[in-house]
Amino acid sequence: MSAVHVSLNVRDLSKSVEFYRALLGEPQKLKADYAKFVGREPEIHLALQPGLTLPSGGSLVHLGIRVDSVEDVRRWRADLKERGIVSDEEKREACCYALQDKFWLTDPDGNRWEVYAVLEDLEDVSREARTACCAP
Numbered sequence: 001m002s003a004v005h006v007s008l009n010v011r012d013l014s015k016s017v018e019f020y021r022a023l024l025g026e027p028q029k030l031k032a033d034y035a036k037f038v039g040r041e042p043e044i045h046l047a048l049q050p051g052l053t054l055p056s057g058g059s060l061v062h063l064g065i066r067v068d069s070v071e072d073v074r075r076w077r078a079d080l081k082e083r084g085i086v087s088d089e090e091k092r093e094a095c096c097y098a099l100q101d102k103f104w105l106t107d108p109d110g111n112r113w114e115v116y117a118v119l120e121d122l123e124d125v126s127r128e129a130r131t132a133c134c135a136p
Contacts, residue, residue, distance in 0.1 A: 005045040006063065008111060013050040015108040020046060022083035023105075023113070042066070062112040069117050070101045076115045077103050087115075097122050 010016040017035050029036040035048045088104040102116035
């Protein structure tokens with residue numbers, strides 16, 4: 001079995017834990033200076049560490065959770081709204097060489113997450129569609 005592990009530097013651990021608790025459930029580990037979430041659907045291992053800073057212009061663009069269908073996108077959005085997480089408008093767009101239904105949300109440190117379903121792969125899209133869809 002394989003799983004994705006992501007580790008993020010955060011400014012305020014408690015605010016970030018609150019956000020990711022609503023997104024992924026209870027943390028598997030929670031210490032004064034560390035939190036680790038292990039999501040089951042999708043499976044993701046997310047570690048949060050406060051106090052560390054990255055040089056401006058870091059390499060992280062955004063994070064994403066791919067779901068199976070448009071219905072799953074809508075269900076995720078409704079569930080997150082019930083848990084107090086506000087998301088950007090759901091939309092259908094050509095992005096990253098695929099037609100997708102998606103919505104965006106932002107954690108307390110400004111990390112952008114997309115929850116999306118791929119409707120179809122695209123062979124060619126404009127340069128603007130390749131870059132603008134993932135930009136904040």
